[in-house]
Amino acid sequence: MFSYYLELALRSLRRSPGLTALMVLAIGFGVAASMTTWSVFRAVSGDPIPWKSSQLFVPQIDNWGPNGRSDDGEPPNAMGYTDAMALMRDHRAKRQSAMYQISPSVVPAEAGKHPLNVSGHAVYGEFFPMLDVPFKYGSGWSASDDTNRAMVAVISGKLNQKLFGGASSVGKTVNIEGKDYRVVGVLDDWNPQPRFYDVVNTGGFSTNGDDVFLPFLTAIQASMPNDGNTNCNAVPEESGFVGLQHSECVWIAYMAELDSAAAATSYRNYLNDYAREQQQAGRFRWAPNGRLRNLPEWLDNQHVVPSDTKVSLLVALGLLLVCLVNTVGLLLAKFLRRSGEIGVRRALGAQRAAIYAQFLTEAGIVGLAGGVLGLLLTGAGVASVGWVLPRDIAALARVDVSLLLLTLLVAVVATMLAGLYPTFRASRVQPAWQLKSN
Amino acid sequence: MKLHPILAALRKHKAGTVLIALQIALTLAIVCNAVFIIGQRIDRVNRTTGLDESDLFLVSQQWVGAPNADSADGVEKLDAMQREDLAALRQLPDVASVAPINSLPLLNSSWTGSVSHKPGAQLGGKDNTRTAYYFTDEQMLSTLGARLVAGRAFNAGDVQHQGFRDRRDRPIAIITQQLADKLFPKGDAVGKVMYTDGSNAPTTIIGVVARLQIPASGSWGNDFAWYSTLIPTRLDANFARYAVRAKPGRLDAAMRAVAPTLYKVNPMRVLDDDSVKPFSDIRARAYRADVGMAILMGVICLILLCVTAAGIVGLTSFWVGQRHRQIGVRRALGARKIDILHYFQIENLLIAGVGVVIGVLLALGLNLWLMSHYEMTRIPLSYVLTGVLAMLAIGQAAVFAPARRASNVPPVVATRAA
Numbered sequence: 001m002f003s004y005y006l007e008l009a010l011r012s013l014r015r016s017p018g019l020t021a022l023m024v025l026a027i028g029f030g031v032a033a034s035m036t037t038w039s040v041f042r043a044v045s046g047d048p049i050p051w052k053s054s055q056l057f058v059p060q061i062d063n064w065g066p067n068g069r070s071d072d073g074e075p076p077n078a079m080g081y082t083d084a085m086a087l088m089r090d091h092r093a094k095r096q097s098a099m100y101q102i103s104p105s106v107v108p109a110e111a112g113k114h115p116l117n118v119s120g121h122a123v124y125g126e127f128f129p130m131l132d133v134p135f136k137y138g139s140g141w142s143a144s145d146d147t148n149r150a151m152v153a154v155i156s157g158k159l160n161q162k163l164f165g166g167a168s169s170v171g172k173t174v175n176i177e178g179k180d181y182r183v184v185g186v187l188d189d190w191n192p193q194p195r196f197y198d199v200v201n202t203g204g205f206s207t208n209g210d211d212v213f214l215p216f217l218t219a220i221q222a223s224m225p226n227d228g229n230t231n232c233n234a235v236p237e238e239s240g241f242v243g244l245q246h247s248e249c250v251w252i253a254y255m256a257e258l259d260s261a262a263a264a265t266s267y268r269n270y271l272n273d274y275a276r277e278q279q280q281a282g283r284f285r286w287a288p289n290g291r292l293r294n295l296p297e298w299l300d301n302q303h304v305v306p307s308d309t310k311v312s313l314l315v316a317l318g319l320l321l322v323c324l325v326n327t328v329g330l331l332l333a334k335f336l337r338r339s340g341e342i343g344v345r346r347a348l349g350a351q352r353a354a355i356y357a358q359f360l361t362e363a364g365i366v367g368l369a370g371g372v373l374g375l376l377l378t379g380a381g382v383a384s385v386g387w388v389l390p391r392d393i394a395a396l397a398r399v400d401v402s403l404l405l406l407t408l409l410v411a412v413v414a415t416m417l418a419g420l421y422p423t424f425r426a427s428r429v430q431p432a433w434q435l436k437s438n
Numbered sequence: 439m440k441l442h443p444i445l446a447a448l449r450k451h452k453a454g455t456v457l458i459a460l461q462i463a464l465t466l467a468i469v470c471n472a473v474f475i476i477g478q479r480i481d482r483v484n485r486t487t488g489l490d491e492s493d494l495f496l497v498s499q500q501w502v503g504a505p506n507a508d509s510a511d512g513v514e515k516l517d518a519m520q521r522e523d524l525a526a527l528r529q530l531p532d533v534a535s536v537a538p539i540n541s542l543p544l545l546n547s548s549w550t551g552s553v554s555h556k557p558g559a560q561l562g563g564k565d566n567t568r569t570a571y572y573f574t575d576e577q578m579l580s581t582l583g584a585r586l587v588a589g590r591a592f593n594a595g596d597v598q599h600q601g602f603r604d605r606r607d608r609p610i611a612i613i614t615q616q617l618a619d620k621l622f623p624k625g626d627a628v629g630k631v632m633y634t635d636g637s638n639a640p641t642t643i644i645g646v647v648a649r650l651q652i653p654a655s656g657s658w659g660n661d662f663a664w665y666s667t668l669i670p671t672r673l674d675a676n677f678a679r680y681a682v683r684a685k686p687g688r689l690d691a692a693m694r695a696v697a698p699t700l701y702k703v704n705p706m707r708v709l710d711d712d713s714v715k716p717f718s719d720i721r722a723r724a725y726r727a728d729v730g731m732a733i734l735m736g737v738i739c740l741i742l743l744c745v746t747a748a749g750i751v752g753l754t755s756f757w758v759g760q761r762h763r764q765i766g767v768r769r770a771l772g773a774r775k776i777d778i779l780h781y782f783q784i785e786n787l788l789i790a791g792v793g794v795v796i797g798v799l800l801a802l803g804l805n806l807w808l809m810s811h812y813e814m815t816r817i818p819l820s821y822v823l824t825g826v827l828a829m830l831a832i833g834q835a836a837v838f839a840p841a842r843r844a845s846n847v848p849p850v851v852a853t854r855a856a
Contacts, residue, residue, distance in 0.1 A: 310812070
């Protein structure tokens with residue numbers, strides 16, 4: 001029976017090529033616009049570490065008080081040195097790391113090569129196991145390296161390629177800001193998007209990953225300046241990097257791993273107690289106002305998904321909706337034009353269900369054709385987002401099998417939904433009336 | 439022409455009528471808001487920075503193994519290195535002038551603070567005005583191409599230097615006209631005193647420039663986009679930025695000469711592809727997202743309008759076919775061609791009229807929703823009205839061809855069997 005409906009549908013579509021083309025084009029464009037913007041949205045709103053994101057938490061401490069809070073009462077979105085060090089000392093989470101963004105120069109060993117600038121982070125050794133950072137060679141550094149301010153470094157595979165030709169450089173030295181560091185680990189490909197461990201400073205997305213990681217305290221000791229944002233509620237009283245460390249300026253990102261709800265609760269209590277202690281000591285003159293968000297909540301709170309991306313997706317979905325309304329109208333016209341034919345079929349004994357099957361098949365074919373066109377246009381759309389979107393974001397949008405399947409599925413399902421009402425109307429055609437008037 | 443028969447006929451085509459009206463309403467709602475977004479982005483991109491942007495480029499560089507900027511001794515060494523660079527760049531044949539500067543408009547790397555009438559004001563307090571600082575020297579005006587409208591420019595004697603993170607008093611400053619108007623609405627800012635960043639030491643305003651945008655191009659800087667403060671100080675750190683004005687038409691040559699010159703002064707530094715860039719690149723990068731959003735919205739609007747127009751053509755054509763015989767009867771009863779044409783045109787105007795009324799409500803609703811969820815301002819009525827007229831015009835344009843075809847139905851059709 002299906003093949004018969006298929007044949008009927010094709011014949012009907014061929015009879016009015018203009019109308020058919022119009023529907024296919026509308027569906028194709030509507031689906032392609034939605035899928036192109038969806039591919040971008042999907043890329044920027046994805047969970048960068050899905051297997052662990054609910055166990056990673058970002059604590060916030062209100063060291064500025066009521067005057068420094070945002071309009072909705074949020075404390076600063078980064079930490080000052082005093083609080084970050086206190087939290088690291090107390091070490092209440094399973095794993096944790098304070099971190100700050102650095103941008104040191106690296107001098108290639110080869111003579112005649114100019115120094116290069118790399119971006120990176122100063123972190124604690126627990127950073128690597130906490131975030132499941134993949135290593136190609138070697139590993140991260142130990143807790144004693146952290147406390148001893150060891151001159152060690154973890155470098156990216158890319159930098160390893162540039163400096164050491166891709167061979168294992170573990171144990172070799174690399175010259176960073178004029179000082180020699182021993183390479184203890186080389187990362188495999190690792191450039192999570194968004195750069196979730198420090199979205200405040202990276203803005204979330206960046207085509208270039210971090211190339212170098214140094215122990216936090218080593219970097220502090222080397223006076224390696226903070227390359228990220230520094231926000232102050234008052235000008236530091238002392239000069240220099242030390243002055244920054246003694247100030248209430250916030251410039252440090254912090255992440256903690258808490259593997260159960262109970263652990264999260266007890267950490268929340270700990271943050272509260274810490275703030276209360278600071279209040280009692282007279283450093284904070286306000287009640288505790290800390291926050292502890294897990295990674296998905298944090299990314300949402302920091303508006304990592306650009307609002308342009310969301311608005312584009314919404315507008316594109318609006319376009320799809322209009323295309324569907326358009327299709328409903330055109331299918332209605334098309335189906336009702338064949339009232340006579342429907343009358344004959346019904347008079348010859350066809351059930352309403354058979355009419356439904358016949359016309360929904362036709363709608364499905366329009367949807368499929370629209371979907372195929374939509375596939376081509378989506379491909380073109382995703383390929384050309386690089387022209388219109390910021391590079392860091394455009395690079396993330398990809399065509400993959402799931403996107404292709406989704407495109408076809410959306411096109412067919414949407415068109416069949418659009419065909420429901422016209423089909424309903426077609427199935428209501430009174431056979432006697434049609435036969436009489438003909 | 440009486441409306442009654444049209445309304446009676448429409449009642450027979452409820453579904454089709456509702457669908458066209460709905461489509462017009464949705465299209466109007468989306469297009470109004472999308473065009474409003476485009477308009478906003480274009481306004482943003484067209485803001486002038488206050489710079490003479492042609493022939494201007496920026497050099498950002500970093501020294502390797504530089505002295506520590508936190509020690510007095512290190513600051514002096516760094517300053518000497520910076521002065522050496524400046525002297526070398528200023529001697530280049532294609533270079534007109536060079537100024538050290540911590541940032542440029544649209545560079546999105548800013549040092550912001552606040553200025554106040556009172557000493558010791560709390561940062562972020564109510565009586566403070568936010569500002570972005572440019573730390574530079576006496577060649578700033580000629581290099582940036584900013585126009586001095588009152589007072590005097592910096593001279594070499596004014597210029598101090600300090601470590602990047604050092605705290606130091608700022609005896610004099612040049613501010614923008616907009617900031618001057620905010621602080622001293624009477625227009626007598628020159629010679630007056632202000633206090634920066636909650637300091638107790640006064641800063642005397644010695645000059646006013648017509649316009650100079652802050653480095654932040656994003657919307658968080660909208661509130662103080664023109665409130666720049668220029669301080670005659672070279673900042674000393676392990677990196678430095680130099681704004682360079684090339685001689686007219688010599689931009690490329692001047693840019694090419696930079697890297698070899700600086701490497702010759704001191705090879706222990708980082709200069710990469712991004713280190714020497716013309717201001718046009720900085721501008722393009724800052725507004726890339728805005729331009730992209732405008733293009734995307736434009737493409738979607740275009741598709742939307744085409745789909746809607748095509749839908750109207752399709753459905754009206756169907757109706758014309760369906761009413762073939764009735765049209766023939768009307769013609770046979772004496773209706774002129776123009777009457778038939780008008781019939782379909784008025785019918786479309788009625789449907790579109792209902793559609794745009796709903797559409798205006800939807801457009802305003804969508805705008806309100808966007809305002810509550812995203813950075814969006816109230817849509818001006820002019821956009822909505824233009825949208826309404828455009829939708830009605832598109833409806834009329836789309837209906838014309840099928841209506842013409844209808845008017846060409848010969849009266850003889852009436853005599854034939856259906």
